[in-house]
Amino acid sequence: MNSLIPLFVIIPLGCAFLMAMLGRFIKNINKFITPIFMLSLVYLTFHFIINSEGTLIYKVGGFEPVNGIPIAIYMVMDGLTKLILLVISLVGFLAIFYSLSYTKQYTSERKFYVLFSLMIAGMNGIVLSGDIFNIFVFLEIAAISSYALVAFGVEKQQLEASFKYQVLGGIASLIILLAIGLIYWNTGTLNIADISRQLTINCSSPTGTNVFIKFISVLLIAGFGLKAAIFPFHTWLPDAHSSAPSPISAMLSGVLIKAVGIYVIIRLFFNMFPLSYELSMTITVLGTISMIIGGLLAIGQWDIKRMLAYSSISQIGYIVLGLGIGMLVLATGGNKAVAALSITGGLFHLLNHSIFKGLLFLSAGAVEYRTGTRDMRKMGGLSEVLPITSRTSLVGSLAISGIPPFNGFFSKLIIIIAAIQAQYYVLAFLAVLVSVITIAYFMKLQKYTFYNNDGSKWKEKKIKEVPFSMAFSMIVMALLCITLSLLVIPDVREIFLKPAVDVLINTADYSTKILGM
Amino acid sequence: MKGMTIIVKKIGQIICPVIFMFGLYIILHGHLTPGGGFAGGVIMAGAFILQILANGNILPNLRKEEEGLEFMESAAILGFLILAGLGLLFSGGVVFFANFLDKGELGKLISGGFIPIENIVVGAEVCAAIATIFIAMVVYKDEEKK
Numbered sequence: 235m236n237s238l239i240p241l242f243v244i245i246p247l248g249c250a251f252l253m254a255m256l257g258r259f260i261k262n263i264n265k266f267i268t269p270i271f272m273l274s275l276v277y278l279t280f281h282f283i284i285n286s287e288g289t290l291i292y293k294v295g296g297f298e299p300v301n302g303i304p305i306a307i308y309m310v311m312d313g314l315t316k317l318i319l320l321v322i323s324l325v326g327f328l329a330i331f332y333s334l335s336y337t338k339q340y341t342s343e344r345k346f347y348v349l350f351s352l353m354i355a356g357m358n359g360i361v362l363s364g365d366i367f368n369i370f371v372f373l374e375i376a377a378i379s380s381y382a383l384v385a386f387g388v389e390k391q392q393l394e395a396s397f398k399y400q401v402l403g404g405i406a407s408l409i410i411l412l413a414i415g416l417i418y419w420n421t422g423t424l425n426i427a428d429i430s431r432q433l434t435i436n437c438s439s440p441t442g443t444n445v446f447i448k449f450i451s452v453l454l455i456a457g458f459g460l461k462a463a464i465f466p467f468h469t470w471l472p473d474a475h476s477s478a479p480s481p482i483s484a485m486l487s488g489v490l491i492k493a494v495g496i497y498v499i500i501r502l503f504f505n506m507f508p509l510s511y512e513l514s515m516t517i518t519v520l521g522t523i524s525m526i527i528g529g530l531l532a533i534g535q536w537d538i539k540r541m542l543a544y545s546s547i548s549q550i551g552y553i554v555l556g557l558g559i560g561m562l563v564l565a566t567g568g569n570k571a572v573a574a575l576s577i578t579g580g581l582f583h584l585l586n587h588s589i590f591k592g593l594l595f596l597s598a599g600a601v602e603y604r605t606g607t608r609d610m611r612k613m614g615g616l617s618e619v620l621p622i623t624s625r626t627s628l629v630g631s632l633a634i635s636g637i638p639p640f641n642g643f644f645s646k647l648i649i650i651i652a653a654i655q656a657q658y659y660v661l662a663f664l665a666v667l668v669s670v671i672t673i674a675y676f677m678k679l680q681k682y683t684f685y686n687n688d689g690s691k692w693k694e695k696k697i698k699e700v701p702f703s704m705a706f707s708m709i710v711m712a713l714l715c716i717t718l719s720l721l722v723i724p725d726v727r728e729i730f731l732k733p734a735v736d737v738l739i740n741t742a743d744y745s746t747k748i749l750g751m
Numbered sequence: 752m753k754g755m756t757i758i759v760k761k762i763g764q765i766i767c768p769v770i771f772m773f774g775l776y777i778i779l780h781g782h783l784t785p786g787g788g789f790a791g792g793v794i795m796a797g798a799f800i801l802q803i804l805a806n807g808n809i810l811p812n813l814r815k816e817e818e819g820l821e822f823m824e825s826a827a828i829l830g831f832l833i834l835a836g837l838g839l840l841f842s843g844g845v846v847f848f849a850n851f852l853d854k855g856e857l858g859k860l861i862s863g864g865f866i867p868i869e870n871i872v873v874g875a876e877v878c879a880a881i882a883t884i885f886i887a888m889v890v891y892k893d894e895e896k897k
Contacts, residue, residue: 237845237846237847251825251829293846296842
């Protein structure tokens, strides 16, 4: 079982370079092989979720620890990892299936699939790595391929967005590298579990170490916050996510900012650093502000994908809020059940957001594919000519606004209940308020895009429904929006969410399990 | 792009093989001396770039060159991955990157199991990548002039 773990990196990496080679000789081979590779990743993820329990550790090269000090590169698979891997492979497969028709408008289709596989390899690597420097390496793989993918259309706007993304991403990488360097300087190790042990030993002694930990934490929040587009660092996201090709927007908004940003933040701050009230408060406040700011900025947008991008900032805020409240409760020594509920809400919303935001971006892409515009003022009445896209987009909008029985309702409800139970009434109120704002801008999106007039303009132009592969991905995602609400049933939650929550609740277990003590 | 004067061309002709051989030397001795696949690959690409700078080249040729290099790059990475995967296979499906070949005698050229082979693959990859980047810049500049 353990030896299958590296396959998560080998499969997409091998796929990428195989495509780069074979694609030159055999036309369209990418379109057949890439979805199969992605499907195998989905299978592998489910295999791990169902058949394995606890923490699986894989030591690359087979080097055993010397005197209890780990020297090999560790790959760690626990509950949280499996959840994020599920998100990556599921949305990745659906996005690549959608791309089969969508990429026909580009001249170098081959490179699209190569870069896409590389991005998947990078994200899988980040999630599996038990080593902070390897997180950085894989982060760069994922980030650099996403820079290229954002600029894939090579038009002025896309190049500008990609440039902005590169500059800010570069700054983020620099800050992260500085933090990693400082950690190595202070603890003498790069393994997350070992760093955690060193920090706990150092923490009991002089106050200097606490200052050091705070400095590192701030650097890491800034660096990974930039990647996750949390409030003061969100400015690159609306440009980059709106100008990328639509399947890529779905991947970036749905998966990349979570695997690269949120996942690393929660992994490091729950499992590596000793929990502290100040940092938990910082994270919660930043999450709350991005939730509000993203929602308010989204209302004024007329570009359909830009509105979705701002909405991503807002929803990421919800996820951070849920996780932050959990962190606060744990740091202040409150009731663990409340913390567990709050973290469940955050992770559940993470899973849901990747599905419905992916769906909404794919639907927006379908609209753009057929009408050639992203401006909502030029649309209207599209439900007459694009029935499938209109319905799936409606499902996505309802889910993200938190209308029962869709999945978004339950995750938001859990977060709000947890906030009330933890006695953060203001946060609970703000979460409800932003939910109302969310409904407002998604009603605007639905009205101006799909309804508002009889669509005679589009009928004259003879616009047809999108091709099969695009429609298929959207329908599957729309179905997932409903089926994921089943996760509120405790028995189902045991399989998917509980292992992930347990990893975060028992903060010290991560390092003791890996170091084998 | 245009070439340079006869002096530069001649010197380039004399010096290029030496640089190329030095790169090969660094790659092959990667497991014994400092340097290895990456450093050697960069040096080899340097010889290649020197040739283009000294003698010049025309755009269609460069494009063809670029395609070949791209292929070599992908092939080298795949080779590296396959080698690592073979480790997984030979160690009974346990260890990715397992060193399954005979490790030989310390200090000899043929020793270290499959490390030298991996160095060669990495060298090919780095050489191809650096040369591709260089050619991409030259092609871009030439196209911009038109």
